[in-house]
Amino acid sequence: MSLERIKIAPEMFDIMPPEYQDLVQKATYGNESRGWKDIGTSKELIEEHSLCAGCPESMAFRYILASLPNPEDTVMVGSTGCTSLVFPHVGIHNIHSLFGNQNAIASGLKRALTVRFPGRVKDVVVLAGDGATVDIGLDMTLQAWFRQEKFTTICFDNELYANTGGQESGLMQKGFVAKMAPIGKHFEKVRLPEIARESGCHYVVNCTVSKPNLIEKVVKNAIYIAREIGPTYLQLYTPCILEIGKNSMEGLQEMRDAEKPTERFAYREYISEPAKELIAEMTAKEKERKAALKKQLAGQNA
Amino acid sequence: MATQSVIGTKNKKGQVFADPWHMMNEAPRTPCFFTGSEVIKEAIRRANVDVMIAYPITPQSEAAALIGELFAEGYIGDYFRGESEFAVMGQCAGAAFGGARVFTTTAGPGTMRAMENFPMWAGARLPIQMIVTCRGINSPLSIQPDTLEISYLMNTGMLVWHAESAQDFYDWMLKGFMVTEEPDVHLPLALCCDGFFVTHTKDMVNLTPVDMCLPPYDPYRAPVPCMDMECPPVRMMRDPFVMKSNYISYATHASWQQEIWAAAERSRKHTIAWLDGLIEVENPDADVLLVASGTAVSQGREAKVLLEEEGIEVGIVKIKVLRPWPHEEIREATKNAKHIIVPEFNVTGWLAKEIRATIPNSERVTGPRVCGGMTMPPEIIVEHIKGALGIKVAAMAGRGS
Numbered sequence: 001m002s003l004e005r006i007k008i009a010p011e012m013f014d015i016m017p018p019e020y021q022d023l024v025q026k027a028t029y030g031n032e033s034r035g036w037k038d039i040g041t042s043k044e045l046i047e048e049h050s051l052c053a054g055c056p057e058s059m060a061f062r063y064i065l066a067s068l069p070n071p072e073d074t075v076m077v078g079s080t081g082c083t084s085l086v087f088p089h090v091g092i093h094n095i096h097s098l099f100g101n102q103n104a105i106a107s108g109l110k111r112a113l114t115v116r117f118p119g120r121v122k123d124v125v126v127l128a129g130d131g132a133t134v135d136i137g138l139d140m141t142l143q144a145w146f147r148q149e150k151f152t153t154i155c156f157d158n159e160l161y162a163n164t165g166g167q168e169s170g171l172m173q174k175g176f177v178a179k180m181a182p183i184g185k186h187f188e189k190v191r192l193p194e195i196a197r198e199s200g201c202h203y204v205v206n207c208t209v210s211k212p213n214l215i216e217k218v219v220k221n222a223i224y225i226a227r228e229i230g231p232t233y234l235q236l237y238t239p240c241i242l243e244i245g246k247n248s249m250e251g252l253q254e255m256r257d258a259e260k261p262t263e264r265f266a267y268r269e270y271i272s273e274p275a276k277e278l279i280a281e282m283t284a285k286e287k288e289r290k291a292a293l294k295k296q297l298a299g300q301n302a
Numbered sequence: 303m304a305t306q307s308v309i310g311t312k313n314k315k316g317q318v319f320a321d322p323w324h325m326m327n328e329a330p331r332t333p334c335f336f337t338g339s340e341v342i343k344e345a346i347r348r349a350n351v352d353v354m355i356a357y358p359i360t361p362q363s364e365a366a367a368l369i370g371e372l373f374a375e376g377y378i379g380d381y382f383r384g385e386s387e388f389a390v391m392g393q394c395a396g397a398a399f400g401g402a403r404v405f406t407t408t409a410g411p412g413t414m415r416a417m418e419n420f421p422m423w424a425g426a427r428l429p430i431q432m433i434v435t436c437r438g439i440n441s442p443l444s445i446q447p448d449t450l451e452i453s454y455l456m457n458t459g460m461l462v463w464h465a466e467s468a469q470d471f472y473d474w475m476l477k478g479f480m481v482t483e484e485p486d487v488h489l490p491l492a493l494c495c496d497g498f499f500v501t502h503t504k505d506m507v508n509l510t511p512v513d514m515c516l517p518p519y520d521p522y523r524a525p526v527p528c529m530d531m532e533c534p535p536v537r538m539m540r541d542p543f544v545m546k547s548n549y550i551s552y553a554t555h556a557s558w559q560q561e562i563w564a565a566a567e568r569s570r571k572h573t574i575a576w577l578d579g580l581i582e583v584e585n586p587d588a589d590v591l592l593v594a595s596g597t598a599v600s601q602g603r604e605a606k607v608l609l610e611e612e613g614i615e616v617g618i619v620k621i622k623v624l625r626p627w628p629h630e631e632i633r634e635a636t637k638n639a640k641h642i643i644v645p646e647f648n649v650t651g652w653l654a655k656e657i658r659a660t661i662p663n664s665e666r667v668t669g670p671r672v673c674g675g676m677t678m679p680p681e682i683i684v685e686h687i688k689g690a691l692g693i694k695v696a697a698m699a700g701r702g703s
């Protein structure tokens with residue numbers, strides 16, 4: 001998107017909703033070094049949300065949207081679930097179509113954007129729940145990876161079907177008693193991060209959203225690698241505090257508990273060789289850029 | 303946004319972007335002896351399609367593979383085999399949301415597998431063109447011709463057209479893009495034909511010049527924003543309507559649905575111009591009127607010849623467009639008929655039911671039906687008509703008595 005496009009004609013300015021005026025004046029479109037630290041000083045790309053108070057999905061949304069390197073040319077794809085209650089408030093184009101077909105939508109979308117905008121960057125990012133990613137949509141999740149579709153898949157893993165009231169999901173822990181698992185879930189939590197690696201993802205991270213700086217790093221890596229090399233996958237623990245019986249203030253602690261070294265959301269990362277090279281190259285370039293900037297500043301001050 | 307016309311300029315294959323009306327109605331035609339599948343390929347060669355997504359299912363596999371060859375030759379922006387029809391229709395939606403002209407083909411069980419996508423396509427106002435080469439959807443497994451799947455498509459909000467011949471198919475595919483991409487329509491099209499009868503038989507088809515093609519699709523004429531971040535994003539709503547059980551929410555959903563069906567209504571004027579009417583009528587003053595769609599029309603024509611040899615006069619109504627339904631046209635065309643005969647290739651007789659719901663004195667409507675892959679020899683239609691007229695006929699061989 002040309003940044004010119006979001007400007008408001010001066011005669012119209014005062015009749016636009018204040019949130020849109022803010023978006024035009026204070027959102028961080030067009031700034032590759034944008035990140036979680038902008039939260040609080042800039043206009044966020046999420047307006048409000050209708051999630052439960054304290055739901056960690058809302059934190060995850062804010063960190064991810066603040067970390068997109070190229071929001072002015074990013075299109076997101078959602079699915080049905082609690083996340084679909086947030087997307088209508090998001091200040092970048094996003095698609096909801098059906099439950100579970102998000103990676104199919106993203107495959108078609110990415111290819112259409114590549115055909116229509118040759119030589120331009122158009123990032124596609126999928127964001128869906130665990131039911132959507134692993135159960136009803138597993139086929140399309142994996143097939144997009146097999147085909148090496150160049151987009152990022154993010155799964156908000158709350159280990160159950162939250163939006164329909166807390167039913168068993170494939171990413172639920174074994175033994176957990178839930179609706180539709182009345183005597184406890186019979187089988188292990190599906191190991192999608194490992195499956196993702198075997199299915200051809202070039203970057204896979206399993207973690208919680210307790211640390212915004214970490215989310216910024218993994219989101220940026222995932223998007224850069226998807227843009228240049230191939231599919232990437234982030235599985236983020238966003239506990240459904242409602243269904244596991246926690247209070248609004250307890251989401252953060254729940255994530256911290258779940259990311260301890262022996263726990264199921266201890267930080268795990270896989271990166272393919274070409275992806276490693278890409279990130280090393282980008283880091284070196286960034287260093288150079290910063291050094292040059294420093295030199296220039298020093299020169300100005302001298 | 304580009305306001306200059308591209309008409310007269312060339313695409314990367316050296317084809318001229320033609321004025322579609324000129325290309326379809328005035329440009330010289332070349333007769334070719336082709337199978338229906340080859341005809342699909344030739345139409346797509348001239349359609350300037352951005353994305354085609356394929357999946358094998360008889361009897362459309364050949365056409366879908368031939369379009370792959372077009373991609374290899376550089377006529378299509380992107381092409382791949384999806385993993386299932388459900389996924390393919392999602393991929394088509396993704397590409398259409400992203401502003402591409404999208405084409406796909408399916409049949410029978412594939413149509414049924416993908417069904418959840420079709421009301422979504424219509425609701426999202428995606429002008430995807432889907433070729434449906436109808437085949438059986440029953441169990442035990444069948445690959446034979448049978449048109450039952452069309453009845454499921456008729457309530458999805460898609461436009462539904464039913465081609466009789468390869469020539470119809472060729473012309474309607476190209477014209478279909480023109481109708482569906484109109485800003486006041488912008489709906490998906492299911493362009494149906496009877497599998498095998500049309501796809502696997504050779505026929506003379508008059509093709510438009512190979513060095514002319516349709517102008518590209520312009521997604522910025524769409525009535526909904528294209529999801530490419532080329533126009534400003536806005537917060538769509540404060541509370542997603544799925545969350546609310548209140549009048550405003552219901553009214554929103556209701557008016558959105560009504561708008562889809564209103565858009566289909568608005569397609570009439572464009573379709574009438576491009577297809578020269580939603581129906582085609584021959585000899586409407588006859589007491590006996592054959593009303594049909596697809597290849598049942600061709601069988602009806604054969605029956606008409608046989609009956610006329612015996613001095614029985616028959617009229618024919620060919621229904622080209624099933625959605626929007628040609629309500630007025632059918633009432634008008636059938637107003638004098640004493641017997642309305644509706645031959646069909648499906649077990650439920652969905653076309654006869656539609657017609658009965660449209661006209662007065664609906665007991666006039668009867669029809670021979672075959673299904674499960676049976677052919678419909680004109681003799682069956684002849685026998686049925688004679689029965690309706692009270693003329694005694696000898697039992698047909700092999701049908702028992």
Ligand SMILES: Cc1ncc(C[n+]2csc(CCOP(=O)(O)OP(=O)(O)O)c2C)c(N)n1
Nearest residue numbers: 080081082099129130131132160161162163
């Ligand atoms: C085809 C279809 N089947 C079932 C549903 C009902 N449904 C809506 S949301 C949902 C669960 C979503 O779970 P998940 O993907 O884990 O997201 P969460 O709500 O937990 O964030 C289900 C089963 C649906 N909308 N569509």
Ligand code: SF4
Nearest residue numbers: 051052055082162240
């Ligand atoms: S139901 Fe669970 S996942 Fe959904 S918004 Fe509430 S706390 Fe979050």
Ligand SMILES: [Mg+2]
Nearest residue numbers: 129130160162
């Ligand atoms: Mg979930």
